[in-house]
Amino acid sequence: MHSELGQIPLFHDLPTPIFSQIEAATVLRAVKRGEVIRGQGQPVDQVFVMKSGCCRLVQHTKDGRDVTLTTFVVPGEPIGLVIALNDGVYPGTIEVVKSGELFQFPATLVRKIVEIYPQFYEKLLHEVHLRLREAHERIRELSTERVEQRIARSTMRLAQKIGTPSEDGTVHLNIQISRQDLAQMSGTTLETVSRTLKLWERDALITTGRERIGVLDLEQLASIAEG
């Protein structure tokens, strides 16, 4: 089976024997927008690597509010690999934001990889470290910044992670994203997001539509984010 798993940087340096073993156990799975891959609190039995499309990690609170923990998981990035090493559970629901495909293989294989090839730890460490930095950033933002700044930052993060520039200079967020989604990423409410986007549209910073955002003036958005 030729799964194209070898194209993922995470697996580039793996010795052939273990790589073949993973490849043999890997399923390529097509997922659709809205689909829930794994639920919050579920044991990590299978792990995933994005091939195309994208996902997010959402944490649900007792009183029914949702918080998006990560910026979107894009192709090449792993889901659950580190937790698999600790026999842990998913800290939130893995939800598909943009239809695509993901590689899936049993969590037990992760431990086999690092046993045979401990350098694999380095890649995982790098990945987790990046997410920690990002998390720290968000803690600072949530602690000190105003809502409008935080929405601006979320928008910019999206633009740089999944945006595709079109010929007219607009950065189009090539994804369906609702006011509610942005609110969960910024620690605010959908109403406030709606009002804020409306203001920005009036000032020609962005274009908006139903579950659609286009960034016109990234610089001014950045200046809002900075205060």
Added chain:
Amino acid sequence: MHSELGQIPLFHDLPTPIFSQIEAATVLRAVKRGEVIRGQGQPVDQVFVMKSGCCRLVQHTKDGRDVTLTTFVVPGEPIGLVIALNDGVYPGTIEVVKSGELFQFPATLVRKIVEIYPQFYEKLLHEVHLRLREAHERIRELSTERVEQRIARSTMRLAQKIGTPSEDGTVHLNIQISRQDLAQMSGTTLETVSRTLKLWERDALITTGRERIGVLDLEQLASIAEG
């Protein structure tokens, strides 16, 4: 030189040659409350492991506000080891909260450790993973919870990490901690912390004093944290 470095779990399984090399390069450094070990943005030249006392990681914003990123770094925990692998800079100021001692050795040695003994990655990965979980928790709290809840959580986290129960059932936070400090950990202002602590004291949940907090009723504090 007998540095007691071997007592740190992080270094338990290290092969003798590399351990000796580290031990030889390690300095035991006494630090006092208020001392700044390394500044935000400074390259990671030296790395540290707490031996006694404790530290915190504080991020400074442009407009002069401070945010405490980690709960306190307690004995046995490392500072800068992961960043040393990426030739990075300190993401915030390392500040001593309680006088004590820390081990210090050159950042370049960290790469040597993992080259010779890649399993060391596992320990680092575990450490970073714990902090990421904690960071995600705080993001959820900051996004969805009221100030009083967040102050309650900060207080409880402190109690469980550095608290020492005394005979009368009080959990004494064996550390000097100001209203301002708690505010930085909870994403609020010192005035709000002051008012909140006063309320709790009136209701016999805690005792307070200048830079001092004692927890009387951990359960009720928990119920406030939960809403």
Added chain:
DNA sequence: CGGCACGTTGAAGGGCTTCAAGCTCTGTGG
């Protein structure tokens, strides 16, 4: 074309910040 999810807009109000002034504790030096 009707239903439904998403989005807009208004009004009310509250939680928290901000500013300000005064108080208390602690360590220090005369």
Added chain:
DNA sequence: CCACAGAGCTTGAAGCCCTTCAACGTGCCG
């Protein structure tokens, strides 16, 4: 030893940012 300075703490008042609730648009799909 005591006064004093300074850091930490308390308390009040004003007000704003944002949430919350509610009602009504609007776009999309079967």
